[in-house]
Amino acid sequence: MTVKRSDTAPAYQLVASELRTRISAGEFPDGVRLPTEAELAQQYRLSRQTIRRAFVDLVAEGIVYRVPGRGSFAAADSGRYLRRLGSIEDLMSLSLDTVMQIVTPMRRRVDIDAASRLRLDSDIQYSLTFRRLHDDIPFVLTSLHLTPHSAKLLADVAELQAGAVSTATVIGLLDPRLASPIAEAEQSITVAPAGAEVANALSCPVGHPMLRVDRLYSNDLGEPVELSISHFLPEHYTYRVTLGRDNR
Numbered sequence: 001m002t003v004k005r006s007d008t009a010p011a012y013q014l015v016a017s018e019l020r021t022r023i024s025a026g027e028f029p030d031g032v033r034l035p036t037e038a039e040l041a042q043q044y045r046l047s048r049q050t051i052r053r054a055f056v057d058l059v060a061e062g063i064v065y066r067v068p069g070r071g072s073f074a075a076a077d078s079g080r081y082l083r084r085l086g087s088i089e090d091l092m093s094l095s096l097d098t099v100m101q102i103v104t105p106m107r108r109r110v111d112i113d114a115a116s117r118l119r120l121d122s123d124i125q126y127s128l129t130f131r132r133l134h135d136d137i138p139f140v141l142t143s144l145h146l147t148p149h150s151a152k153l154l155a156d157v158a159e160l161q162a163g164a165v166s167t168a169t170v171i172g173l174l175d176p177r178l179a180s181p182i183a184e185a186e187q188s189i190t191v192a193p194a195g196a197e198v199a200n201a202l203s204c205p206v207g208h209p210m211l212r213v214d215r216l217y218s219n220d221l222g223e224p225v226e227l228s229i230s231h232f233l234p235e236h237y238t239y240r241v242t243l244g245r246d247n248r
Helices: 011-024 037-044 048-061 088-096 112-117 148-154 170-177 196-202
Strands: 064-067 071-074 081-084 099-110 124-134 137-146 182-193 209-219 224-232 237-240
Touching: 011 037, 011 048, 037 048, 048 064, 099 137, 099 148, 112 124, 112 224, 124 148, 124 196, 137 148, 137 196, 148 170, 148 224, 170 182, 170 224, 182 224
Parallel strands: 081 237
Antiparallel strands: 064 071, 099 124, 124 137, 137 224, 182 209, 209 224
């Protein structure tokens, strides 16, 4: 078996696309292991490194999950957007299969709570709001708060202007512009009712139960650079984290 070559698409993307098709067709139902990297490399006549890169994309998309010592498996399709997160890189890779739509562009604001959480000397910070869509369905509205320094780095970025639609993530745009890269995200998850802004952006009733996820991003010096407060529609979003043993 070989993948159809393309002048533009790398081989790993073609393998990932082929595996998506096979998974969608029900070739690997719940509990049935996918072929190993070595088996797929032989099937597609490609290197194991190429197959491994294809699996990275599928895992990031939530289509495949890995079980140490057992192999890779297709995720059950619940009709919701599923994202498995285990690293800062996973958060940046949201752009692989979702779209960011700016609702309110960045502006200078007084916000005592956000400024305090960002450890600023004054109450001035910079905010913007955006919603994210998967298959044209909005599933989350995010209020983003930036330090003045982070805001300055992103001031002229086209993806964050009024009405912009892109496959970017804000941390993906911010990280390469920082002198000290993002190294940590402190996260809390609670349940909160939808306010008027959230309800309007996500087409749900005011007061609708939402999954609220707060993330405070810090650079490798321990300095906060960004605070995001997101309200997810539970009907359209599943959050899953894989935990491992600490063998230290």
